[in-house]
Amino acid sequence: MESCPDLVAAEDVLLFVNAAITATGQREFRSGAAAQQLSLDFLHEYVRINYRPLYAASLALDINDHNAALIVRRLLETAGEATADGRRTEGRLIAARLARLPAPRVYRLFRALGAAGVNNRRTRAIIRDWVAARPDPALDAVKYRAGLKSAARHAHLPLHGPGEDVGELGDFLFAPRRRKQFDTPLLDAWRRAHYEQGALYELPFTVAEGFAAAHGIGRRAFLERIAPRMTRGERLRVQESARAHGAEVDRDLTGMPLTRLASYVLGLPLDDRVARRAELTGALRAAARRTAGARAGTWGRVAAVLDDSYSTTGSRQKRRRPLATALACHFLLEALGGEYLPLWTSGRKDALLARPYGPTPLGMRVLDALEYAPERLVIVSDGWDNAPPGLAGEVLRVWRTRLDPGGATSAVHLNPVYDAEDFTVRRLSPVVPTAGVRDAEDLPALVQLARFAEGRTGLAELRAHLDERVRQFLAEDGEPVRAEGAAG
């Protein structure tokens, strides 16, 4: 039996991990951005002060980029509070996490550190190492010019790679008029793009977009010529705008991350989804199979209750995010399970045509799922069970205590929405573990983590689990696990 403080600690850490996976400080369906940020800030403060080693260790988990950046920032701001040993681990965790973060977010973090006046030796070393590890300094200088400039100024970066003309990058950032021309082709293209239209097509898409506007180039002509320079994410993002302008930007849905793809599909009008059914379904299935990997088909009989009620609209900042997560989970579970029964709360059968509509009768859907007698039951919902309220919790409680006390069916609730008032994701019932979810890709790991949330396992096991995750995380250091989404 664990002691009480240990259980509380385990609960606090899980609370924080769930928050760090889901919360992005943006507006949600039921709460505003300010409430979300206030709540999240408190949670960060609380966990950092009380459980600093665990706070740092959560960088090794599948927390979202927003929270990863926040954790790094807070760790560096309060470096003095860490022990010498802890500081070493923290440094390695931070470096490993920064290597996996998208570049714009890291530059934003560096700028925030600069604004907060954090300029200790460790911070400078971390910035230096991260910038040195960037694959193409010239690309960063062009694409993230302001970011690199402020980072270089803040951390006194030398700004020249091995075998490069010393100072060219520095001149490019700080005194671009000092040179008549640059030796690096990309830097020179940027210089020429100021007066030569043709040169802007050698630049990255986001930079070229500004030049195109300055030169008054039509959107259609611009999109067609810049298409080869776009990243995969950009190509997906401009699809609809390109079609409206009649421009041809070929899309490549293969290789897109599953949840990103689900978001794209949900952004399409229903008629388009019907017309492109084979293509979209094929891409989603392929992404799900790729994510499932070796685990495909090993989960046995699976039932899923998926929320497509009106609240999955999300907010203006997170459009249809909860629904996209549910849709991605649907395809992933289809790949993972041997037999699979999806149950949408609206009663709709066709997953591809999912749209946010109607109330959330979770209780009846859970009953439908239990009648299927699955080995695993996965519920993806924001936890606002309202038709009638609380029925899902009651059904799960009675079922667990009276009908399946042995746990023949393992049930888990995944919640994509952070509840600012409760400081965690909303639970359905104490008998079913709840975990936050952002990307469906993390589903297997989350199901593993969720068993800690049942309250039976204590801090020691949780600590062991975290240590193991940290070890794995640092072992694969340097090789980003996820596809590089630098531009997306």
Next chain:
Amino acid sequence: MSRLDLSGLRARPAQVWGAVRLVPLVRAEPITDLRLHRELYEDGPLTVRGERGTAYTAYVPHGFVANWTGDGSPAAAYGSQLSDERGPVVCAPLHLPRKLVQRRRGKEAGTGAGKGPGTGPGKGKAAGGPSGGLRFLPLHLALDGYLALHFGGPSIVWEEWTRRAVRDGLSPRAERAYRGEAIPGLDDALRVFEIHPGQCGVLVYVADALAAAFVVPHPDDYRALHPSLLQDLYGELMHQYALYGGPVPEFTARIAAEYITSLAELRSAAERRQQEWESQHAVLMAGELLDESYEVRQAYRMGRFRLSRFLPPFALHRTQHIGETITDGKGRVAYLKTFRLTDKQVRRGHVLHRLAAHDWHVGRTAEAMGITGPELVRRVTHLGFEGLLERPVERPAKGRG
């Protein structure tokens, strides 16, 4: 006197947000031959010249347009019709009986108040087929019914009444109300509310007091008109309840675990919870609206539907609602909108009723109410009708000199 017949509408589980509880009403079979949609008037206050040099000024945020067919074939749906008049609605002149509804018949009928409600519905209309529309201002009919209560004033010139009271009646008569946007939390409650499939109405509770009932004929109409609840009127009491009445609890389902031995039993227990809520809601929560008997006055006939307003009996110390409704041939409600009166408003209606019943004779009315004459005078003054009564002779004049 009759009751509201909400048969065909079933209550679904409530959704709670802060102090606001919204109970959806779902229709199994939508009414297709009567449709409502909304017109927005963005010109601000509008003034209409009436007859005999009177003018009628109103701020009208939105109006409803009812379309119906004579033979029961589906009426045009919201959004799919072409409207030729987008100008401001033409209002009624300020004398009784007022014309609060307006046939949409093009420009020649659009200006005056020539065609009263009694003109008859079938005139100039082909049998069957779409029969044009009827514009009316939501809640206007109901409030007007309340404001016009014994509007004419004393019918016999007793000495207690001033000359103005006898000449002008209760004019001007005013009541205060709050717009839905001013009710704290109502906007968020309506925004996060998840509309049920087939939903044709909603009951709005603020701090568990019924603030408004809203019913439309068709689910599509409801989806279009759901945000209009924010532009409706609510009494001052509702504003205070929302401001000071904290969050109301959710009625969460409870299932007794000890009697459940199979999934089938669990399912039937869950279904029973659903039915229990429905019956309990009708008795415990909506009782004050549904059990009351109302004095219904028909304002307009359109095909098999009747637009009418209703007034409660103005019994003291009981929550009461005024409202307007469209009912079909069997008296079932197709459209309903209500306004909850505050206690003071109920008392006003009560006193006016009693006075009228006794020919505005103060002494006889007071006797019937079991109070003294001066006490009745005090009450009438207190209720905001001080301009009607002569200053009592025995009371010394103050501030003269």
